[in-house]
Amino acid sequence: MKTGTKIIIAIAGFIVFCAWITNQIDGIKKAKWLIRTWENKTPEGSIYETWNKTNNTEFAGKSYIVKEKDTIVFENIQRV
Template identity: 45%
Template sequence: MKKISLILLLLLTILSCKKGEKTNLLNEIDWLIGTWENNSDKGNLLEIWKKENDSVYSGQSFYIKAKDTLHFETIQLKQISDSLLYSSSVKGQDNDLALDFRLTSKTQNQFVFENPKNDYPKKIVYKLITKDSLVAIISGIQQGKTSSETFSMKKIK
């Protein structure tokens, strides 16, 4: 009887330890780390991602045409408990406060972040095509109409 009790106690201890472990979602999107670029007639888009620590990746997004920066955004991917948050801040928008998007779905090569309260974007998707190629899609409502933009990017660093 003591042997069965000891085995049950050991099994419960192992199961409770497993239950307390959290999944590190950032490790699953580490393919994003680096410098990504999209060159087009409209301008040059650069996204630079780096790992700050085990729970935060930081990014910057620049949209440059000629010598003018048309768009500058700071981004963080933050692991909070078992959730992943995409936090974006654009100078001059939303009172310079960060806008948060929650991870709503993922596969090995695709992460979808959404904020249904925001008009545009409501959804941000990163999809890895190859180890040095990804597609970023932003979508939502602009001027009362559904709208989306797709950016194909190549890894340059």
């Protein structure tokens, strides 16, 4: 493979990588409204979901159901 071809492939790869990173960061910025604790009251109990931004490309959350004083379901959620 010629040197010119290698350079073109390297530049194209770099451009694709930069576009991918930009898309990931834009996605996190668009989802910033999600950061808080949400509550949904149902006959089975209250469903809670709490989201936090862990870094520039990741959110983490917890979801659980509380019926009276018992936690029925609990899960950890991660959005990368």
